[in-house]
Amino acid sequence: MSLNPEYLKEERNQEWRAELRSKTKNKDRALIERVHMPELAPEIRVKYQDREVNMGLQLEQAQKEATRCMDCANPTCIEGCPVSINIPKFVKYIEKGEILKAAATLKETNALPAVCGRVCPQEKQCEAKCFYVEKMSKNSVAIGHLERFAADFERDSGTSNIPETAKPNGIKVATVGSGPASLSFAGDMVKYGYDVTVFEALHEIGGVLKYGIPEFRLPNSIVDFELDNLKKMGVKFETNYIVGRTSSFDDLKEEGYKGFFIGSGAGLPRFMDIPGENSNGILSSNEYLTRVNLMGAATDATDTPVLKGKNVAVIGGGNTAMDSVRTALRLGADRAMIIYRRSEEEMPARIEEVKHAKEEGVEFMMLCNPLEYYADAKGRVKGMRLNRMGLGEPDASGRRRPMPIEGSEFELDVDLVVVAVGVSPNPLVPTCLPDLKITRWGTIVVDEDKMQSSISEMFAGGDIVRGGATVILAMGDGRRAAENMNNFLQKQSIN
Amino acid sequence: MNKIIEKEYFSDKVVKLVVENPLIAKSRKPGNFVILRVGEDGERFPLTIAGADPVKGTITLVVQIMGVSSSKLVALEVGDSITDLVGPLGKPTHISKIGTVLAAGGGVGVAPLLPIVEAFKQAGNRVITVIAARNQDLIILEDEMRKWSDEVVVMTDDGSYGRKGLVTLGMEEIIQREKIDECIVIGPAIMMKFASLLTKKYAIPTQASLNSIMVDGTGMCGACRVSVGGKTRFTCVDGPEFDAHQVDFDEMLMRLGGYSQEEKQANERYLLKL
Ligand SMILES: Cc1cc2nc3c(=O)[nH]c(=O)nc-3n(C[C@H](O)[C@H](O)[C@H](O)COP(=O)(O)OP(=O)(O)OC[C@H]3O[C@@H](n4cnc5c(N)ncnc54)[C@H](O)[C@@H]3O)c2cc1C
Ligand SMILES: Cc1cc2nc3c(=O)[nH]c(=O)nc-3n(C[C@H](O)[C@H](O)[C@H](O)COP(=O)(O)OP(=O)(O)OC[C@H]3O[C@@H](n4cnc5c(N)ncnc54)[C@H](O)[C@@H]3O)c2cc1C
Ligand code: SF4
Ligand code: FES
Numbered sequence: 001m002s003l004n005p006e007y008l009k010e011e012r013n014q015e016w017r018a019e020l021r022s023k024t025k026n027k028d029r030a031l032i033e034r035v036h037m038p039e040l041a042p043e044i045r046v047k048y049q050d051r052e053v054n055m056g057l058q059l060e061q062a063q064k065e066a067t068r069c070m071d072c073a074n075p076t077c078i079e080g081c082p083v084s085i086n087i088p089k090f091v092k093y094i095e096k097g098e099i100l101k102a103a104a105t106l107k108e109t110n111a112l113p114a115v116c117g118r119v120c121p122q123e124k125q126c127e128a129k130c131f132y133v134e135k136m137s138k139n140s141v142a143i144g145h146l147e148r149f150a151a152d153f154e155r156d157s158g159t160s161n162i163p164e165t166a167k168p169n170g171i172k173v174a175t176v177g178s179g180p181a182s183l184s185f186a187g188d189m190v191k192y193g194y195d196v197t198v199f200e201a202l203h204e205i206g207g208v209l210k211y212g213i214p215e216f217r218l219p220n221s222i223v224d225f226e227l228d229n230l231k232k233m234g235v236k237f238e239t240n241y242i243v244g245r246t247s248s249f250d251d252l253k254e255e256g257y258k259g260f261f262i263g264s265g266a267g268l269p270r271f272m273d274i275p276g277e278n279s280n281g282i283l284s285s286n287e288y289l290t291r292v293n294l295m296g297a298a299t300d301a302t303d304t305p306v307l308k309g310k311n312v313a314v315i316g317g318g319n320t321a322m323d324s325v326r327t328a329l330r331l332g333a334d335r336a337m338i339i340y341r342r343s344e345e346e347m348p349a350r351i352e353e354v355k356h357a358k359e360e361g362v363e364f365m366m367l368c369n370p371l372e373y374y375a376d377a378k379g380r381v382k383g384m385r386l387n388r389m390g391l392g393e394p395d396a397s398g399r400r401r402p403m404p405i406e407g408s409e410f411e412l413d414v415d416l417v418v419v420a421v422g423v424s425p426n427p428l429v430p431t432c433l434p435d436l437k438i439t440r441w442g443t444i445v446v447d448e449d450k451m452q453s454s455i456s457e458m459f460a461g462g463d464i465v466r467g468g469a470t471v472i473l474a475m476g477d478g479r480r481a482a483e484n485m486n487n488f489l490q491k492q493s494i495n
Numbered sequence: 496m497n498k499i500i501e502k503e504y505f506s507d508k509v510v511k512l513v514v515e516n517p518l519i520a521k522s523r524k525p526g527n528f529v530i531l532r533v534g535e536d537g538e539r540f541p542l543t544i545a546g547a548d549p550v551k552g553t554i555t556l557v558v559q560i561m562g563v564s565s566s567k568l569v570a571l572e573v574g575d576s577i578t579d580l581v582g583p584l585g586k587p588t589h590i591s592k593i594g595t596v597l598a599a600g601g602g603v604g605v606a607p608l609l610p611i612v613e614a615f616k617q618a619g620n621r622v623i624t625v626i627a628a629r630n631q632d633l634i635i636l637e638d639e640m641r642k643w644s645d646e647v648v649v650m651t652d653d654g655s656y657g658r659k660g661l662v663t664l665g666m667e668e669i670i671q672r673e674k675i676d677e678c679i680v681i682g683p684a685i686m687m688k689f690a691s692l693l694t695k696k697y698a699i700p701t702q703a704s705l706n707s708i709m710v711d712g713t714g715m716c717g718a719c720r721v722s723v724g725g726k727t728r729f730t731c732v733d734g735p736e737f738d739a740h741q742v743d744f745d746e747m748l749m750r751l752g753g754y755s756q757e758e759k760q761a762n763e764r765y766l767l768k769l
Contacts, residue, residue, distance in 0.1 A: 280749065
């Protein structure tokens, strides 16, 4: 979804923007150093699972950072944003001090800016395409920090207004799942006037935002605030409801649902299938994070237990691995290690998370691969055997293929292992819809522009289509699906 | 939703609950289970659906008090509601007309066995049921089992009721007496292990309903993984019933103890609070 260049030009030519541009010379803008996000000190933050590491910018800091942006005639940053936020417009509103207008600009295309400002891999998206990076080899404008700032400012100001919704059209639509894909779909559909119900299998709404991403990175209160807004707009939420099991799609159709959006995510954890992997104390990152984030297992006040380890190995190099290893530190590990079979360069995790993990004392064992686990007499893991890897020719993903180095095997004492080597698409929905076309990886096949599946009233998006992606891509899918389902249902009701 | 309509003590430790949930009552099949949570601090834990009345919109659960979660559930009274209840989960039991079915239930495992016995009977099979427990007090659902079985054998470890001996003793006598086409066992892991070893000796196809530790029950966490035929499977979505002869019961027993320390501490904290 790219923005119309004419629209961008018109917006850029507005008087206030021109005025701001002439106020400060680009040369001077470029002299300002990129802002540093204030953070909780590492030795303090490792004691709290629920204290956010990034503390957010102050108004002056944000305005100064916004001044760095040169309001380019050809704002390449927008191309890097999967939902095409009008970046220079919102940044310039911050420079001007009109923060609520900056927030409104974000909301034109992004339903959850407070979330995205915190979890998007900006360094690979908008910030990678910023003029500063592309043409001047300097640090980009801190677009992510500014996005978060504007969204938080609006929320804290208490003035955030509920977006207007069209007159109810009485047409019922449902989402399967309540992750970011479904939430953005629901927000748009309720704006179009539909009667939207979000069905969620778990007892909490939010998908990965709640059960996966820890509070030290994304506080639940931020997500809850957005959910509250959706409720106020009229979206209905049904927890403990597995579509296809609690009721079938046919049951729901009988109840009058005319359209379905499947945003059931990529929930199934993968294991490596190596000896000893079913020992106690070896668990998937989903299990580990769900116990701690969704069930609150870190405190004794809740009934759900979680195993605490002194020597914790986390296998993998993505965001999930970083979240797990930093959680282990917060639960009292002496040694928390990332074990990754490629090198740091290839790690898919957000750069900021890697930086934070290092500051907190996480050990990075790069180019290492687990071969086997050993357990004690009671079946609890006590050690593992690994080998070192070298990098060969690039593989299908374009990254250099890791190859075991002969004779490099070594052993490590561990009492807790978290396996974070990826997830597979949730098969719950496909297994109860034989007519639904899926790929051989189990993802749902959709028309890429419309997000429509092989069953015409069913649209899909997010990880169940992409097989593991990002919050912002999931949300972009939800928006596109809403737009196209709206067209589809309107056409149907005319016929 | 999830209101408790009826509560009956089978014994000190085993309680039957009839719970309002019209959607699950309608969609559940024999072999399915639900996941519950009692209170905002509660954990998610599974219970088999022991019966359902789609007209009244209720399901029946039979729970044995083990630790915190089961105690919290049993502490609820008629009129109270269960905080969260989701289902039906798991693959339903494969029911067909095969001839003679031997159903063996141990302890509270008799409860989930009941709807399966009923279904096999209604499919036109001859059904022989062995129910077993440590003592007379722990024998449950005998009358209901009699209603759906051609024959019921009761076994107690201490001989306080029925015949004295383990479930396997009762099973073996029947196996030696007549031809059994399929066997189904539900109970403590250790009982299922020995029942499975027994039927393997006689090459009788056997299904066991596994009770591994669960969190979400939707395939998302892998807490419930078991080894079946050398492959890792998730009990909540691939099971809970598996070919018993392929199950690695020793690994399963070991995994069931994975949180015993934490569970003990939680139970102590809970008892202190009372
Ligand atoms: C630990 C972790 C950290 C991450 N960190 C980042 C990050 O920093 N930045 C980033 O951009 N991305 C990150 N991601 C990835 C991102 O969270 C996902 O790409 C995104 O959440 C996908 O959204 P979704 O809406 O497709 O599904 P999900 O968020 O997975 O939600 C799907 C929901 O559907 C429910 N469901 C499934 N089947 C049914 C059914 N039949 N009926 C009812 N409900 C059902 C599930 O219970 C689940 O709640 C992370 C992921 C994890 C696990
Ligand atoms: C598919 C399935 C169906 C079941 N059906 C029934 C039933 O119909 N009636 C019944 O009484 N019990 C049933 N169980 C067992 C029941 O879930 C456990 O007894 C219960 O969770 C114990 O929790 P607790 O806190 O009371 O005891 P705890 O002291 O916490 O645990 C006692 C033992 O129960 C097991 N257990 C603990 N937590 C869990 C958990 N989250 N999930 C699964 N097992 C756990 C462990 O082996 C533990 O050693 C079933 C289990 C499964 C997997
Ligand atoms: S590319 Fe960078 S400097 Fe140019 S408009 Fe975008 S954020 Fe501002
Ligand atoms: S209980 Fe989580 S995958 Fe089975």
